[in-house]
Amino acid sequence: MYPAVEISLNKIIENAKQMKKICDAKNKSYCLVTKVVSDNKEIVKALVENGINCIGESRIDNLISYKDIEAEKWLIRIPMLCEVQNVIKYSDVSLNSELVVIKALNEEAKKQNKIHKIILMYELGDLREGCSKEELEEIIEETLKLSNIKIYGLGTNLSCYGATIPTKENMNELVSVAEELEEKFNFKFELISGGNSSSYKMLKNGELPDRINNLRLGESVFLGNVPCFEEPILDFNRNNFILKTQIIELKEKASVPRGKHYVDSFGKIPTFIDKGIRKKAIIALGKQDVRLDCLIPEIREIIVLGGSSDHIILDISDCKENFKVGDEISFKLTYGGVLSLMTSKYVERKII
Numbered sequence: 001m002y003p004a005v006e007i008s009l010n011k012i013i014e015n016a017k018q019m020k021k022i023c024d025a026k027n028k029s030y031c032l033v034t035k036v037v038s039d040n041k042e043i044v045k046a047l048v049e050n051g052i053n054c055i056g057e058s059r060i061d062n063l064i065s066y067k068d069i070e071a072e073k074w075l076i077r078i079p080m081l082c083e084v085q086n087v088i089k090y091s092d093v094s095l096n097s098e099l100v101v102i103k104a105l106n107e108e109a110k111k112q113n114k115i116h117k118i119i120l121m122y123e124l125g126d127l128r129e130g131c132s133k134e135e136l137e138e139i140i141e142e143t144l145k146l147s148n149i150k151i152y153g154l155g156t157n158l159s160c161y162g163a164t165i166p167t168k169e170n171m172n173e174l175v176s177v178a179e180e181l182e183e184k185f186n187f188k189f190e191l192i193s194g195g196n197s198s199s200y201k202m203l204k205n206g207e208l209p210d211r212i213n214n215l216r217l218g219e220s221v222f223l224g225n226v227p228c229f230e231e232p233i234l235d236f237n238r239n240n241f242i243l244k245t246q247i248i249e250l251k252e253k254a255s256v257p258r259g260k261h262y263v264d265s266f267g268k269i270p271t272f273i274d275k276g277i278r279k280k281a282i283i284a285l286g287k288q289d290v291r292l293d294c295l296i297p298e299i300r301e302i303i304v305l306g307g308s309s310d311h312i313i314l315d316i317s318d319c320k321e322n323f324k325v326g327d328e329i330s331f332k333l334t335y336g337g338v339l340s341l342m343t344s345k346y347v348e349r350k351i352i
């Protein structure tokens, strides 16, 4: 059936193993961030069977699905107060930046007779989650009094909101904050989790400080890509997710709409270039499933013109293929494209 995402699982497993080798050689561990496959047990199980021992998810629902998979489970988004019961039950580790949440986790951990590990987040410039050093001091002082919470590590996240890249300067800052806190409170962080796939280049070049002994990696493993720098990783498999769609209409049409126009169905004013009459295909997929700028046609001559909730309009005038209704059109995908298509219930997932 269409639309479908074809997933080359073996290629992803190869990447995961390759990444493990790189991390092992540099004395780092990595938590594989599996959220891009959106609750797909078959894929996550296969990765764990092939040596992945730690998985990270931002939605607790996915960790609930993976409850029978033997791996350390991290909740990588700060827990909501309304989900602490499931966080304690289904995750071993969570990333945290709010004392009120940590205290709620402690109360729940007591009820479930568990010790829950937390990684405190330090805000290193990207302006998403995380605390200042002073805020961390307050949190640690209180957390050390809690019976069922173990401070496991210090972490940071970059390149997601503010597009701040990892550098020697900010990585050293993370280490020196960790060491100042360790000295002040006379304990040691077992883990310093220095970031996500945007740290791949520093990892590979041996530029991460020794004390940073963990990364949380998703895109680099699943897509063979370094986000933020938008660079492919040489020797890693890429295009491990291919979208297959079907043509539902194929006709020659003008390139500029007729009549008076204003905003489209998403409230945007569209622009058009007059190229005369063009051969256009409509595929059965829309903005409800994916952002159009996440689609990279496999046939280079295809132009994604635009779309609405359920229709995407392609200009196929320059293709040498003689398409007809019912034919398949394939796309490579960006990370964001994979993420939303894997989440859409209207898109089939085929592991090949």
Ligand SMILES: Cc1ncc(COP(=O)(O)O)c(C=O)c1O
Binding pocket: 033, 035, 058, 076, 077, 095, 157, 160, 195, 196, 197, 198, 216, 217, 218, 219, 220, 227
């Ligand atoms: C806290 C956190 N860590 C790690 C990751 C993984 O990021 P990437 O896919 O760039 O490796 C994400 C994003 O998914 C995240 O939110």
